[in-house]
Amino acid sequence: MQLPLQVTLRDISPSEAIEVYIRERAAKLEQFYDRIMSCRVVVEAPVRHHRKGGPYKVRIDLTVPGDELVVDRQVDEDLYVAIRDAFHVARRRLEDHARRQRGAVKVHEAAPRAHVGKLFPDEGHGFLETPDGREIYFHRNSVKDSGFDRLEIGTEVRFTEEPGEQGPQASTVTIVGKRHV
Numbered sequence: 603m604q605l606p607l608q609v610t611l612r613d614i615s616p617s618e619a620i621e622v623y624i625r626e627r628a629a630k631l632e633q634f635y636d637r638i639m640s641c642r643v644v645v646e647a648p649v650r651h652h653r654k655g656g657p658y659k660v661r662i663d664l665t666v667p668g669d670e671l672v673v674d675r676q677v678d679e680d681l682y683v684a685i686r687d688a689f690h691v692a693r694r695r696l697e698d699h700a701r702r703q704r705g706a707v708k709v710h711e712a713a714p715r716a717h718v719g720k721l722f723p724d725e726g727h728g729f730l731e732t733p734d735g736r737e738i739y740f741h742r743n744s745v746k747d748s749g750f751d752r753l754e755i756g757t758e759v760r761f762t763e764e765p766g767e768q769g770p771q772a773s774t775v776t777i778v779g780k781r782h783v
Contacts (some may be wrong), residue, residue, distance in 0.1 A: 606640045607779065613647035614681075623682060627689040631664070635696040639665040645685065660720070661690035664696065671695045713760040718753050728753065730761060730772060738763060740772040749777050 606726040607628050609621055628641050646659040658681050662673040673691045678684040716738065719731035726742040738761065742750035753759075758779065 607753060608640070610641045610642070610644045612644065614645060620681065620685075624685060627685065628669075631689070631693060634693050635666065635700050637667055638696075641665075645681070648679070650697065658684040660684045662692045663687055663780060664692060666696070666699060669699060713762055713774075713776070715758060715760055718757045718759065721753055721755055723751075724771055726750070730759060730775070736770065738770050738772050739766060739768070740775050744772050745775045747777075749775075752777065 607625060609624050611617075611620065614620070624643050624645075628643065631641070632638060640663075642661075642663040644659075644661045648658055657677060657679050660673075660675055660677065663731060664671040664673075671692065673688050673695065675684070675688050675691065677687040692715075714732065716730035716732045719729050721728040728740055730738040730740060732738060740761070745753065759779060760776045760778055762774040763770050764773045765771075
């Protein structure tokens with residue numbers, strides 16, 4: 603598919619080299635996502651200050667199925683670096699959009715909950731009972747914020763499970779609810 607591309611240069615003398623550079627960068631975007639419907643690039647020259655100009659402003663609007671991705675940056679005093687950096691951000695946004703469409707976005711699950719089922723304070727360990735009835739061993743050093751001494755039978759906790767020498771064990775235990783200081 604030929605990428606529909608519109609390039610606008612504001613306060614910049616038309617230059618074939620700049621246009622070619624932008625077209626090459628836009629063509630590379632199709633390697634990361636081949637369903638781009640349109641691409642508009644606006645490059646503005648810096649407002650001239652009496653001593654020194656500011657950075658070039660580059661805006662890229664990409665229309666893709668179901669969304670519009672916008673990169674609006676003032677990134678560099680060098681025109682080619684500003685264009686390169688703006689297209690780099692556009693590429694990352696296209697990759698993220700493609701991942702979301704594929705359903706490949708990571709979903710972080712909350713740590714499972716349990717309650718303290720058995721507690722052996724003198725020995726420095728105990729067992730958690732999970733909602734599905736499993737017992738998970740934990741050691742006093744696994745309890746965050748020095749909370750082992752605040753634990754009681756029935757205290758609700760979140761935990762991270764890992765295999766232990768004699769079965770499952772909790773590597774991290776966090777008390778749920780109010781923090782006691």
